[in-house]
Amino acid sequence: MAPKKVLAVVLAGGEGKRLMPLTADRAKPAVPFAGSYRLIDFALSNLVNSGYLQIVVLTQYKSHSLDRHISETWRMSTLLRNYIASVPAQQRRGKSWFLGSANAIYQSLNLIHDAQPDIVVVIGADHVYRMDFAQMVDAHVKSGASVSVAAVRQPMNLVDQFGVIETDPDDPGRIAAFVEKPKSTPGLPDDPDSFLASMGNYVFTTDALLKALEDDAARLDTKHDMGGDIIPYFVERNDAAVYDFTTNEIPGSTDRDRQYWRDVGTMDSYYDANMDLISPLPLFNLYNLQWPIYTRQSVSPPAKFVRSSSGQSGEAHDSIVSAGVVVSGGAVQSSVLATDVFIDEAAEVTGCVLLDKVHVGAGAVVRRAIIDKNVRIPAGATIGVDPDLDRRRGFAVTDSGLTIVSKGQVVPPG
Ligand code: ADQ
Structure with a gap:
């Protein structure tokens, strides 16, 4: 098979409402994850490792820290026409911002016309996984369809959060029906508690994508959404193939690790995905x-664990501890600490995700909480111990009892 010229488009302009308050001030793909990463690093690493080095990232919503991360971290040589370019909404097709994910691509068609690819790979920017897109592109070309949709099984309780794929029993490689975020769906024949979810990753034959986007733009009854409108457009024409994520091979990965895929769309799933990394045999292997x-390499010094002035030792167990962290006489358990976090003496941090430069004062107790960047927890304060108290102090508490303190929130002492 002759190699195909591939352009990758990363959709990074969504608001990420369900990740509030972490997305109050930044785009969802820029949300920090696993100590030193941003969510978008997983999508971009997968593309680069797949050998795809012409990548445009379509940004819009509160994109400053995302644009900065891409330009500082993902600088690439323009020799050989390799690039990762962050492209903000520019109103190239009239006076509206991106109306939906399909409209984001429609407004950026100049990028496709410039690159003249045979194939366009379109992916989201907010999932944690490894995937070799070159294998999906090969399968797409073999399928003869105009679009291929990557698919993975998900538990039935998440059905309203995903595009649901029904395959054709006579031709299991074809998509017979596709419904975006339905209230319910029948389970799979061999597993009634699961359904087949779209991963939001698509491979298109370029001409077919261009025609679908033009047709979509001319319609009135559309939200200009990839999952809601463009994929159903191809399914109606019996022209959509499914790509089974579990067949994707990754060098150096165990079966468990290579089948890991998490949509970190909510605070609870974001928290759980962080926790998946810290067990001794992690579900997802960063190593x-x-x-x-x-990701971006921090200029911070190495992490250190030291005795406090009163002689109490600083320690961390079953945790990820990033550069610049100082644990000075406090105890950290089952937590993810981002860069430059400081834990003072006799403080207890258990089951937490602390983002950059969080300061935990002496004797403070923090449990099952996500603490955003720069927050200072005063000496003796408690967080995550009494959910009602947390709510009264203005912190978000999820149904599962996870407390979130957002950027700029002041934690009262005591
Ligand atoms: P969602 O993730 O809920 O479902 P959406 O909110 O459109 O869909 O986000 C998809 C991607 O597009 C994200 O990376 C987002 O940042 C980006 N995006 C959203 N609106 C955008 C806009 N106006 N401009 C630019 N980018 C935008 C999708 C699919 C489902 C699938 C799940 C898998 O629609 O079918 O099951 O992803 O998580």
Whole structure:
């Protein structure tokens, strides 16, 4: 098979409402994850490791920290026409911002016309996984369809959060029906508690994508959404193939690790995905250097664990601890600490995700909480111990009892 010229389009302009308050001030793909990464690093690492080096990232909503991260971290040589370019909404087709994910691509068609690819790979920017898109592109070309949709099984309780794929029993590689975020769906024949979810990753034959976007733009009854409008457009024409994520091979990965895929769309799933990394045999392995996940290297000094002035030792167990962290006489358990976090003496941090530069004062107790960047927790304060008290102090508390303190929130002492 002759190699195909591929342009990758990363959709990074969504608001990420369900990740509030972490997305109050930043785009969802820029949300920090696993200590030193941003969510978008997983999508971009997958593309680069797949050998796809012409990548445009379509940004819009509160995109400053995302644009900065891309330009500082993902600088690439323009030699050989390799690039990762962050492209903000520019109103190239009239006076509206991106109306939906399909409209984001429609407004950016100049990028496709410039690159003249055979194939356009379109992916989201807010999932944690490893995937070799070159294998999906090969399968797409073999399928003869105009679009291929990557698919993975998900538990039935999440059905209203995903595009649901029904395959054709006579031709299991074809999509017979596709419904975006239905209230319910029949389970799979061999597993009634699961359904087949779209991963929001698509491979298109370029001409077919261009025609679908033009047709969509001319319609009135559309939300200009990839999952809601463009994929159903191809399914109605019996022209959509499914790509089974579980067949994707990753060098250096165990079966468990290579089948890991998490949509970190809500605070609870964001928290759980962080926790998946810290068990002794983690569900997702950040240490597979045959398929590295790239990110910005911090200039902070190495982490250290020291005795406080009163002689109490600083320690961390079953935790990820990033550069610049100082644990000075406090105890950290089952937590993810981002860069430059400081834990003072006799403080207890258990089951937490602390983002950059969080300061936990002496004797403070923080449990099952996500603490956003720069928050200072005063000496003796408690967070995550009494959910009603947390709510009264203006912190978000999820149904599962997870407390979130957002950027700029002041934690009262005591
Ligand atoms: P969602 O993630 O809920 O479902 P959406 O909110 O459209 O769909 O986000 C998809 C991607 O597009 C995200 O990376 C987002 O940042 C981006 N995006 C959203 N609106 C945008 C806009 N106006 N401009 C630019 N980018 C935008 C999708 C699919 C489902 C699938 C799930 C998998 O629609 O079918 O099951 O992803 O998580």
